[in-house]
Amino acid sequence: MYSASTRGYQVMRNPRQNAILEVYQLVLAVFLFVSPWLFAFVHGTLRVDTWVSAALVAVMSFGALIAFRDWKEWINCILGLWIAVSPWVFGFQHTAAMLVNLAIGILIAYLAMLELWLIHYGSSSEKTI
Structure with missing residues (x-):
């Protein structure tokens, strides 16, 4: 069990309690990895960035x-935000790649932040010591 300190109390957390959120992030990463083939990304730079970012997620x-570990969720949050803004950084706005990266990046960041929030400020029905 993982214990996290919340406002002076020790909250016991089952590590598998929010594992479904990790599975969702993994599925989104796989979808993002195959998206250059599904949506025929023509820009090599954005295609490589999408593959690398998806692999890291x-x-x-x-x-x-x-x-x-908390830091893994923080890294996924940062990667999700990077995925969302990378079309603008590389200058590929108004393409299918932009829409895919924006949507998937926001979802990955949202799921990472949701998991961090659930761990640190989850339901009051959790066991405290």
């Missing part, structure tokens, strides 16, 4: 399924 999500 998948590794972090899988790692969090094995051994959860």
